[in-house]
C-alpha cells in the first residue's frame with residue numbers, strides 16, 4: 001500500500017495502517033482541491049501534510065494530522081493579493097459510523113467515515129477551509145494597496161447606501 005494522502009482507504013486498510021502505526025506523508029497540489037480552490041485567489045502551490053495513525057480507542061481511530069500550506073487570498077480592505085500561511089496540527093478521531101459512539105475522547109475532533117471509505121485529502125481540504133480567515137486582511141494597514149485609503153478604515157465600514165440614511169449628503 002502506498003503512503004499517499006490522496007487515495008481512498010477502506011476500513012480494513014485503516015485497521016492495517018493503525019496496527020502498523022503508519023505515517024502517511026505527502027504533498028497535495030491545491031488545484032486538486034476543488035472546494036478550497038474556489039475560495040482562493042490562485043490555486044498554485046500545494047499543502048504538505050502528514051497523518052500519523054496513533055491508536056484504537058473503542059470505536060475510534062486516533063490520528064494526528066499536521067499540515068502546512070501557503071494560500072493566496074484577497075485582502076478585503078484593499079483587494080490586493082494576500083499571502084496566508086497555515087501551519088497546524090490537530091488530533092482527530094475517525095469514527096466508522098456516527099451511530100457507534102456519541103461521545104468523543106477529550107481533545108479529539110470527530111470525523112465520521114462516510115460509506116466505509118476515507119480519503120485523507122478530503123479531510124485536509126476540510127481543515128484548510130475551516131482554518132481560512134473569515135475576512136482576510138493584511139495584518140498592517142501599511143501593507144495594503146491604494147484602494148484601502150478610499151474605502152476607509154475597516155473598523156468603520158458602514159454599508160454603503162443604507163436606506164435609513166435619507167439625509168442627502170452635501171456633495172463635494
Ligand SMILES: [Zn+2]
Nearest residue numbers: 075078138144
Ligand atoms: Zn490589504
